[in-house]
Amino acid sequence: MKTIAIVGGGMTGLSAALALADADQPVRIVLLEASDSFGGVCRSQRWGDVLCEEGPDSLVITKPASIELCERLGVELVPTLPSTGGALIAKGNRLLPLPEGFQLMAPSRFLPFVRTDHVSWPGKLRMGLDLLLPRGRYADDEDVSLAEFVRRRLGQEALDRLAQPLIAGIYSGDPERLSLRSTMPDLLGIEDTYRSLTLGMRARAKARPDAKASGARYGLFRTPLRGMAAIPAAVVAALDGKAELRTGAKVLGIDRREGGWTVRLAGESLDVQGVILATPHTVAASLLAPHAPSVATALRGIRTSSTATLNMLFRRSAFRRAGLPRGNGFVVPAVEQGRTLMACTFATNKYPGRGDDEHFLLRGFIGGELGRAQFGKGDEELRIGTMADLRALLGVSEDPVRSHLRRWTNAQPQYELGHIGRVRRIEQGVAAIPGLELAGNAFAGVGLGNVVVEGRQAAERLLAAAGSASEGRT
Numbered sequence: 001m002k003t004i005a006i007v008g009g010g011m012t013g014l015s016a017a018l019a020l021a022d023a024d025q026p027v028r029i030v031l032l033e034a035s036d037s038f039g040g041v042c043r044s045q046r047w048g049d050v051l052c053e054e055g056p057d058s059l060v061i062t063k064p065a066s067i068e069l070c071e072r073l074g075v076e077l078v079p080t081l082p083s084t085g086g087a088l089i090a091k092g093n094r095l096l097p098l099p100e101g102f103q104l105m106a107p108s109r110f111l112p113f114v115r116t117d118h119v120s121w122p123g124k125l126r127m128g129l130d131l132l133l134p135r136g137r138y139a140d141d142e143d144v145s146l147a148e149f150v151r152r153r154l155g156q157e158a159l160d161r162l163a164q165p166l167i168a169g170i171y172s173g174d175p176e177r178l179s180l181r182s183t184m185p186d187l188l189g190i191e192d193t194y195r196s197l198t199l200g201m202r203a204r205a206k207a208r209p210d211a212k213a214s215g216a217r218y219g220l221f222r223t224p225l226r227g228m229a230a231i232p233a234a235v236v237a238a239l240d241g242k243a244e245l246r247t248g249a250k251v252l253g254i255d256r257r258e259g260g261w262t263v264r265l266a267g268e269s270l271d272v273q274g275v276i277l278a279t280p281h282t283v284a285a286s287l288l289a290p291h292a293p294s295v296a297t298a299l300r301g302i303r304t305s306s307t308a309t310l311n312m313l314f315r316r317s318a319f320r321r322a323g324l325p326r327g328n329g330f331v332v333p334a335v336e337q338g339r340t341l342m343a344c345t346f347a348t349n350k351y352p353g354r355g356d357d358e359h360f361l362l363r364g365f366i367g368g369e370l371g372r373a374q375f376g377k378g379d380e381e382l383r384i385g386t387m388a389d390l391r392a393l394l395g396v397s398e399d400p401v402r403s404h405l406r407r408w409t410n411a412q413p414q415y416e417l418g419h420i421g422r423v424r425r426i427e428q429g430v431a432a433i434p435g436l437e438l439a440g441n442a443f444a445g446v447g448l449g450n451v452v453v454e455g456r457q458a459a460e461r462l463l464a465a466a467g468s469a470s471e472g473r474t
């Protein structure tokens with residue numbers, strides 16, 4: 001029986017292992033995870049009755065693979081709580097609601113937008129020009145930055161005050177560098193069809209029942225009732241008896257040999273017929289460098305950003321001055337000087353079980369591409385800066401009763417200009433290496449819905465190649 005080693009036990013590697021276990025072809029599966037647990041960045045903690053997430057907290061229904069995986073494995077999912085308000089954006093010491101009907105980049109309803117304080121009157125007039133401007137003219141494969149696109153359609157102020165913080169909330173990226181085609185190709189489609197983003201958003205919103213909602217539409221999200229860590233735990237349980245699951249197994253190198261690979265770990269090595277690299281792409285670059293230097297170079301060309309999450313559990317009395325936070329959270333434009341936070345989720349308002357009668361949970365995000373200086377600060381400085389932001393923006397009057405800071409260093413790949421071409425070169429390079437596949441969040445989507453598909457497809461490609469190789473020999 002063939003042995004396939006999967007390197008990396010995050011959701012990409014776990015999904016690959018499950019696909020191998022499901023396949024008709026019997027294979028020995030060895031999943032090698034460097035840390036002491038599976039799940040990668042999916043980590044949850046329980047503080048008494050309160051659940052908090054160190055990494056991701058949401059599954060989006062438009063990328064259904066992760067939701068389908070949960071349904072298959074019996075992981076109970078819950079939707080977001082009925083909204084106490086929409087998304088908020090910081091301006092000075094105020095948190096301003098996104099105007100009703102504002103969908104990501106452009107207003108779909110005019111009156112609520114005209115009344116908003118996010119942008120000045122000249123800024124609103126410039127945004128209004130979107131109704132008149134002609135379509136942009138791009139060659140089929142021409143890449144354009146998110147910032148350039150938004151600036152051309154809606155103006156600089158809309159970019160600084162609305163688009164940039166909303167984009168940072170998703171990609172932790174710098175819109176001047178992010179590729180529109182790789183991150184939000186929908187916007188190009190809307191311009192193509194409707195010419196104006198505003199008219200396009202308006203037409204789309206009319207077709208939806210929640211036309212009054214603004215910003216992120218929370219009905220789009222689900223979370224496991226028992227926390228994100230329940231997903232890898234369920235996969236591990238499903239693999240019981242079908243795969244060898246090893247933690248504390250850091251892969252130091254892979255070497256080619258006749259008919260397969262030797263996987264090197266500290267003090268031992270494994271001879272296998274196939275390898276799936278499901279580590280962060282930066283690790284995959286080092287493992288591949290001796291065998292495919294050009295692939296390693298292309299992988300290293302995908303830059304990363306770092307984010308810290310700071311979970312803070314407050315007594316409800318800490319909000320007595322301004323009242324409990326309403327809505328699901330806020331984002332902070334990078335043009336707001338001197339803030340530590342890039343964004344903050346009002347976790348207790350967002351999902352059930354993320355607070356209790358006495359406590360309210362906030363989850364701060366620090367860093368991202370435009371917050372590198374903040375991420376570089378020491379833990380204590382981050383906590384002090386965050387509390388200063390929360391005092392100014394939410395009127396918080398007491399320190400949290402419990403908090404936890406988790407740094408995710410270089411965990412978020414940036415889909416920058418030229419990403420599509422770079423990924424194509426990586427795919428071509430990897431396709432030329434027999435018995436090896438690459439999967440993860442650096443290529444076709446950063447969300448869990450994407451990586452579940454990535455892992456599965458890598459497993460299917462490897463099995464298909466193994467199948468056709470043995471047919472060739474018969």
Ligand SMILES: Cc1cc2nc3c(=O)[nH]c(=O)nc-3n(C[C@H](O)[C@H](O)[C@H](O)COP(=O)(O)OP(=O)(O)OC[C@H]3O[C@@H](n4cnc5c(N)ncnc54)[C@H](O)[C@@H]3O)c2cc1C
Nearest residue numbers: 008010011012034040041055056057058250251441447448
């Ligand atoms: C703070 C944060 C919030 C996010 N929020 C969301 C969200 O709400 N919704 C969403 O859909 N997505 C979200 N994402 C993105 C999503 O969680 C990730 O893209 C996805 O989980 C990545 O999974 P992965 O398995 O590819 O990588 P990882 O989770 O990074 O797993 C890779 C694994 O490889 C292991 N490894 C590394 N080197 C080696 C080695 N040499 N040998 C063996 N093992 C090794 C690591 O220990 C790790 O366990 C978020 C990401 C972050 C960081």
